[in-house]
Amino acid sequence: MDTSSALSLDQAYELMLKHHGHQGWWPAESDFEMCVGAILTQNTSWTQVVKALDQLRCNQCLAPNAMHAVDEATLAQWIRPAGYFRLKARRLKAFVGVLIETFSGDLVAMLEGETSVVRERLLAIHGIGPETADSMLLYAGNHPVFVVDAYTRRIFSRHGWCSEHESYQSLQDLCHEKLGCSCCDEKVSRVEFWKDYHAQLVRIGKEFCRPRQPRCQACPLGALIG
DNA sequence: CACCAGGCAAGTA
DNA sequence: TACTTGCATGGT
Numbered sequence: 095m096d097t098s099s100a101l102s103l104d105q106a107y108e109l110m111l112k113h114h115g116h117q118g119w120w121p122a123e124s125d126f127e128m129c130v131g132a133i134l135t136q137n138t139s140w141t142q143v144v145k146a147l148d149q150l151r152c153n154q155c156l157a158p159n160a161m162h163a164v165d166e167a168t169l170a171q172w173i174r175p176a177g178y179f180r181l182k183a184r185r186l187k188a189f190v191g192v193l194i195e196t197f198s199g200d201l202v203a204m205l206e207g208e209t210s211v212v213r214e215r216l217l218a219i220h221g222i223g224p225e226t227a228d229s230m231l232l233y234a235g236n237h238p239v240f241v242v243d244a245y246t247r248r249i250f251s252r253h254g255w256c257s258e259h260e261s262y263q264s265l266q267d268l269c270h271e272k273l274g275c276s277c278c279d280e281k282v283s284r285v286e287f288w289k290d291y292h293a294q295l296v297r298i299g300k301e302f303c304r305p306r307q308p309r310c311q312a313c314p315l316g317a318l319i320g
Numbered sequence: 321c322a323c324c325a326g327g328c329a330a331g332t333a
Numbered sequence: 334t335a336c337t338t339g340c341a342t343g344g345t
Binding site for chain 2: 245
């Protein structure tokens with residue numbers, strides 16, 4: 095197998111870690127808040143999501159039962175800063191609907207089981223696509239899945255590790271293969287590694303990997319550009 | 321002013 | 334399979 099790209103991906107992590115340190119993701123006070131944030135941040139900057147989460151918090155709606163009970167239109171008004179607010183209100187209601195009605199509000203129960211089964215369970219919910227499902231799986235459910243996002247694709251393609259239009263699945267397959275076990279074979283360490291790897295990519299992406307700019311001199315990954 | 325932000329679903333060819 | 338469009342606020 096080709097080990098050069100595997101080395102590059104590992105080197106990238108070392109460089110990012112050296113530059114920023116561990117990120118301690120996902121930024122949330124509970125697993126439920128993590129899941130809500132995952133839906134709210136769809137195609138939306140995190141600073142806007144924080145405003146929406148604060149609104150939910152001060153209206154005591156950051157809990158499964160409360161969110162299930164509240165009117166969808168009211169919920170939509172609270173999350174306005176995050177954009178697509180009617181759409182996301184419906185998606186949040188769909189998520190808590192399954193959580194309450196099928197799992198009695200027990201998020202641990204909803205996220206536990208065989209990874210592929212739980213993933214399909216999440217994808218079946220309206221408004222939850224691959225990235226949102228994988229974020230929930232990794233950060234709230236501690237499942238070993240690599241989260242692919244716009245930053246992942248942009249950074250990787252800019253370094254020649256994937257195509258600019260690489261599909262979600264093929265890019266995730268690449269990460270699962272190349273970043274399978276940098277430390278050891280334990281599932282736990284792989285989960286923690288992938289949590290921080292994705293967080294590092296977002297950090298680097300926000301700061302150095304802007305759209306429509308072929309490269310950035312100050313990027314810590316600059317040395318890896320072929 | 322234009323462009324962008326940690327996507328997803330539904331429709332079309 | 335591979336586009337295209339709608340969704341929407343707020344920052345740069």
